[in-house]
Amino acid sequence: MPDPTTPHRWWLGAVIYQIYPRSFADSNGDGIGDLPGITARLDHVASLGVDAIWLSPFFTSPMKDFGYDVSDYRDVDPIFGALADFDALIGRAHALGLKVVIDQVYSHTSDAHPWFERSRVDRSNPCADWYVWADAKPEGSPPNNWQSVFGGPAWTWDARRGQYYMHNFLREQPQLNGHSPAVQDELIATARFWLDRGVDGFRLDAINFAMHDPALTDNPPAPDDGAPRTRPFDYQLHEYNQSHADIPVFLERIRRLLDGYPGDRFTVAEVGGAESDREMKLFTRGHERLNSAYGFDFLYAPALAPALVAEALGRWPATPGEGWPSWAFENHDAPRAVSRWIDPAHRAAFARMKMLLLLCLRGNVFLYYGEELGLTQVDVPFADLQDPEAIANWPRTLSRDGARTPMPWRSDAPFAGFSATKPWLPVGADHPALAVDVQEADAGSLLWLTRRLVAFRHACPALSVGTLSVVEAGVQLLAFERQAEGQHLLCVFNLGAEPADWAPNETDRWRIVERIDDPGGWRLAPYGGLVAERVT
Template identity: 75%
Template sequence: MPDTALLPVTADHHAKDRPWWKGATIYQIYPRSFADSNDDGIGDLPGITRHLDYVASLGVDAVWLSPFFTSPMKDFGYDVANYRDVDPIFGTLADFDALIARAHALGLKIIIDQVYSHTSDEHPWFVESRSSRTNPKANWYVWADAKPDGSPPSNWQSVFGGPAWTWDARRRQYYLHNFLKEQPQLHVHDADVQDEIVDTAKFWLDRGVDGFRLDAINFTMHDPALTDNPPASDNSLKTRPFDYQAHVHNQSHPDIPLFLERLRRLIDGYGDRFTVAEVGGADSDREMKLFTRGNTRLNSAYGFDFLYASALDPKTVADAILLWPADADLGWPSWAFENHDAPRAVSRWVDIGNRDAFARMKMLLLVCLRGNIFLYYGEELGLTQVEVPFDLLQDPEAIANWPLTLSRDGARTPMPWIADARNAGFSNATPWLPVGGDHAALAVDRQEGDPDSLLHFTRRLLALRKASPALAIGDLTLVEVSSCVLAFERHADGETMLCVFNMAADPTEWRPAQPDGWRVRDTVNTVEGWTLGSYAALVAERIARS
């Protein structure tokens, strides 16, 4: 990497004045898989509430709950049939209120998913919309006439495979769906639809939620002219028709930021709330910055820099860091190594023999990044990706594109609580997905009893981040980006922290310009002086000169 890339990434230093979410650690819970309180094999809200003490003990600031709303579960909650109620498999609104109350009593914030680009085809809005071309909700979804030859209105393709248009005989029109055909696209250009979305956000804010994670927000608006997408220009492996197009017309309309500004005006009326967008795709960097620019849109955004990366190496990390340079008008970044849409990192990035060492190095790296950080449930245990056989698959994308699309189910398996209990303590019933074969050995009770476990190590690192203004909200300056070593400094409130990572299996030596000017605060794996063993890392604090 050229020297010109070794630039500072400047942050707002004033720790005492910053909002709670700036530099926060957010723990993602996938409700179906966290804890089952009623032994039906599916996790639920009361199960989450019972384990919030554990979550709080990690030292995280907030919990992000994946969808728990009323849904036929064709895409496991991301096909919403009622935005303002809890699906019975997860509990009731009273259960949600109890979860909020317990979380707040423990000092935890609660962030919930909001899915504004599409609903379920079983949502009453869509049932009404498809009934005729003249009903009050006729324009609430994206409908279009067929071409003269009867073919779909445009060449747009669905993420999950096949055309993004499905014919509906009742209206004698096609409706748009960027994902499953059971997920019709909301017409968010329509003022009445926007009103309903804003009212939905208000409903949950009034119930006490502390923020929203906005799912697939760049799909919220399309080109009303229904212009064909051009072919993709890259030479990447293409496993779906969706991959053959540049997605410039079916998503990412320039009016999306105006909608976000309207949403932000509502949210600002509730005080210290937090908004973060999920933005994927080839244009995600531009869109993340557009959606977070200034103080009138979203607080933060995250993409798939790491979630879909084939390797975790110094260049990959440095390239991601440099996407968020010093700019007072730029939003605050968020980072995740794992989530419900990506394979578990320790299975994706390292061989079996080095998993434990790599998991510790990876955790320290995440803790040291500038921005908010997301921990996916079980990441603190080092959970591996589970190979779910085809006959047990639940993921509609994996089923539709078998075997070329890696199943998301392997990262959504049950949380192991008790090693020797049935289904590792998740449920007494057969779980909706199988427990990983090696997950019982990684269970919470086993790691609680081992002071050297990844679980205890994670707690220690999160405490270090929380106690250090430099790590939480400081500037970041890249110092070294080589084939195996990544080094950067963090600076805030008179504190400077040096973070050095050997991201390879072979030991290496690296020294700062003034090796005697640092006091080591924590290490990962084998560190002797400035010699770093396999996947070893350290954090050191600059010694103040008298």
């Protein structure tokens, strides 16, 4: 829980806009988005009223996993530009009042990273223990039963060292040995490099994978809960290949580094898996670890139901010493929510209700690029797929590519104004009609509503930093109260396709101050929502 004795920090209750650099704006006509393209479009982001941008990886990389396989932590990949372009982006963002948060990938590198190239030469070089290496079993099989997230064993044989190396993800993403003091020192130095260039914080990717059990103990089998299993990874409880007890100690080193810089630098952990709730609390506990944690409560949920929201919010009750949550309905790894959660006939109304609900949650809010336009998931044909996991597990794994397609800027331009040439992923067939220029010209659009609701959130202390208590979580109705600094709000949502009547006790003591549907009074249209303020 935030310390009430300290001044308000910019990231408490912040709205942060995620940009996937490959897909936001292409400035040089090669079909791939880049840093100058982002810089040129920051006016649009600033117009939303958000507090910060989060940039997915733009570092030097062979792009086997599109930037999450880093081969140089301290440089920009040429497809995105150069360090000077990043500096220009930082300068423009700060001039517009936007903070800049960037990804840091500390659990693994690319196999093309110089550290790994040195490490694999032999068992006695200075980087020999910077990665997780192990001998084969007597019969030549991998050291244990650990499985990769992307399919198959988490071990690949390397003849040069005569050992297996570990990889929780692609074989081209060897696992760093996070237990090594030398590795930690290099990662801290990397963080310092970007802080010195002016970044305002970090999202730590897959940070619960940063350290393993050095004894290489086999993972136990996972009980069959009836959920689909598309990968060997799904058949195990991941007790030993990740989530080591020493991870929080390393996070404290990161926090000390950031606290040594002026201003409020922000850290948020990405944490997934069966133990994510426990780990998010562990990684953000007190005031010596990370500021916030980013979970997966909504990103893969098949439906947006009142019970789901109430349960997720209930895990963060604001007890003393508890961290600060962050929420997202969409991101670069999950299908677009308006395609996942609602049928096309109700999509427009649902997108408006979803935006109001997200901006009423207690914690930080992450908006994914194009979410302010109501972009849908694109069905990318197999021939155009880029996502290595989707290609390997086709057709059982839903492609991440469908949520990474180009941002539509102009409805009448080739490729919706994203690029002058064919983009790396196809533009969604229905996306030009949702383009920025179309919605800019329509004051009733989701784009305009998003601006209004972000401003409303910022104007209400109860929404930005207040407490939250659930009043109702029924079949289709969700209601919760937010309170702070003398302000008392009631947030009510109809998550169903039928109208609903719901009113609080003493309705004369409540004044409706925001709503996104047409009915008057306390009647909620299908996928409607409202916020009321208590008056004395």
